[in-house]
Amino acid sequence: MDPALAGLAGAAGAALVEAMTTDVWxxxxxxxxxxxxRGVQATESDLARELxxxxxxxxxxxxxxxxxxxxxxxxxTALLTAFLAEHVEASAELGDFVSxxxxxxxxxxxxxxxxxxxxxxNAFIAGRDQHISMSLDDDG
Numbered sequence: 001m002d003p004a005l006a007g008l009a010g011a012a013g014a015a016l017v018e019a020m021t022t023d024v025w026x027x028x029x030x031x032x033x034x035x036x037x038r039g040v041q042a043t044e045s046d047l048a049r050e051l052x053x054x055x056x057x058x059x060x061x062x063x064x065x066x067x068x069x070x071x072x073x074x075x076x077t078a079l080l081t082a083f084l085a086e087h088v089e090a091s092a093e094l095g096d097f098v099s100x101x102x103x104x105x106x107x108x109x110x111x112x113x114x115x116x117x118x119x120x121x122n123a124f125i126a127g128r129d130q131h132i133s134m135s136l137d138d139d140g
Contacts, residue, residue: 005084005091012094013077015101017069020055024104029055031100035093036083 012032019028029051037044054072084091 005088006081008091008094008098009080009084010077011098012080013073013075015098015105016051016076017054017058017073018105019101020058020072022105024101025055027104028097028101031097035090035097038087038090 016028016032019025029048033044033048033051036047054076058068058072060068080094084094
């Protein structure tokens with residue numbers, strides 16, 4: 001196989017797995033299913049289901065375990081390498097997919113914050129700047 005195609009398959013596998021735990025995932029999943037499905041609805045549906053199962057394995061823990069991420073990345077790189085060996089004409093579409101996912105991930109940022117909060121009376125929670133003015137007098 002052409003080394004450029006193998007590199008493209010690796011980049012696509014990495015971008016795909018990176019997108020699995022972000023807001024970009026729905027778009028990435030649908031787009032890759034269309035590329036690989038080549039217009040066959042049944043193939044696209046099967047692939048979308050397989051992609052969703054793969055995302056489930058990656059995101060089962062928060063944050064995802066590196067071993068799970070590496071395994072899924074290797075799996076999708078191998079599948080995409082085999083796909084490109086049969087469908088060289090899809091390399092431009094797959095390259096566009098990688099560019100789109102990387103640009104989208106750069107826009108959203110890749111920092112994940114998990115916050116578990118238990119509040120009581122007179123509690124205030126804010127996601128950004130918070131300004132609270134309260135009177136400390138017992139008049140009220």
